[in-house]
């Protein structure tokens with residue numbers, strides 16, 4: 001069985017954790033291992049680059065020094081024969097960052113700076129595998145992960161280039177690659193967005209023809225609700241691709257929103273596992289639908305802006321919605337939720353980069369009102385429209401909460417509601433108490 005395993009920042013966050021990861025990939029017999037940067041690295045690199053750009057060189061230098069200490073500690077604790085080589089590698093990465101920020105006079109590349117975390121972490125880990133006596137090969141992901149001008153990965157090129165590196169002829173080799181980073185259409189180092197290592201692993205797992213992609217993190221699988229916000233959540237043992245994709249898209253941080261799609265298309269199961277507790281069962285995501293339960297999970301996505309569009313011209317008219325959506329299309333702004341009435345259409349967006357232009361283009365033919373700081377709460381399950389009482393059960397617990405929008409689609413798999421972000425915690429907890437309180441771990 002060919003397996004691609006991905007480990008997130010906490011999983012490789014210290015020498016002790018890296019040792020545990022080495023044990024897991026050997027016992028799983030991973031063909032390809034995709035790594036994030038040690039926890040806190042990417043945040044620190046963002047901070048360094050932002051500080052340096054605003055002239056706050058003290059903060060930038062202090063944060064660089066913190067990173068040097070963190071990585072030196074890890075290298076010293078983990079490595080012996082390859083210690084000096086790893087320390088040189090670290091100095092090289094830190095010099096690249098410093099040169100970009102303090103010496104180079106051209107346009108600073110944040111992406112080049114951010115990439116150093118994954119490059120350095122994967123190099124240290126590969127040295128560790130070699131010191132353990134394994135045949136480990138370090139790959140450089142930007143050599144085979146390329147994106148087009150829209151930021152979309154070139155999967156055909158990835159398959160071709162990765163397959164030529166990860167060969168079947170020697171199954172004893174452990175291939176180690178960086179998640180997150182890639183090369184953009186201009187040939188510069190770039191990335192797939194924050195949290196993008198999950199997506200990298202899915203794409204690479206599909207590219208080498210894996211039978212399973214495993215996402216190893218710091219929690220025992222996908223929980224029924226956001227464990228950072230709500231008490232008494234529990235892991236879901238099995239879920240369908242569509243449910244997992246919906247939850248990831250609507251804020252379940254355990255998975256980057258784009259992770260599931262490539263695996264679903266290729267029919268490759270995704271397993272979520274806890275690297276701190278490898279024997280825990282985790283979650284298996286596959287094509288199988290589980291219709292036994294009405295409600296499976298809840299997720300929430302913050303930073304949502306509502307645009308309320310009103311026009312008397314909408315009454316009994318056709319073509320109005322097309323005009324509205326053309327404006328959003330023009331500015332490449334995805335729309336998440338939509339509700340309509342006779343003279344109003346409300347929709348939500350999470351990117352406000354082009355909001356000003358969008359409003360300007362809408363105003364000649366309608367009135368547009370904008371409300372920021374909202375949260376979409378998505379309830380996923382077998383919410384069958386023919387099954388009376390399900391909507392009532394959802395809203396039973398939400399009597400005290402002002403609900404801005406409700407969307408219930410044709411797939412009968414999910415219902416989304418929009419609340420002001422100040423009501424997010426109350427909403428998630430109320431749904432947990434009402435929809436899951438008598439359900440124990442499945």
Ligand code: ADP
Pocket residue numbers: 007008009010011036195216217218219221222223224225226227228251252253254255299
């Ligand atoms: P990694 O660094 O391994 O990619 P992340 O921090 O990105 O890990 O994702 C794991 C975290 O996702 C968990 O620690 C948990 O707090 C959070 N999380 C949010 N929603 C869920 C959920 N529904 N199920 C499990 N974890 C969730």
Ligand code: ASP
Pocket residue numbers: 008009036037042043117179180193194195196197198
């Ligand atoms: N290191 C990157 C981040 O923190 C990518 C990832 O962890 O998936 O966003």
Ligand code: MG
Pocket residue numbers: 008195198253254255256
């Ligand atoms: Mg993550």
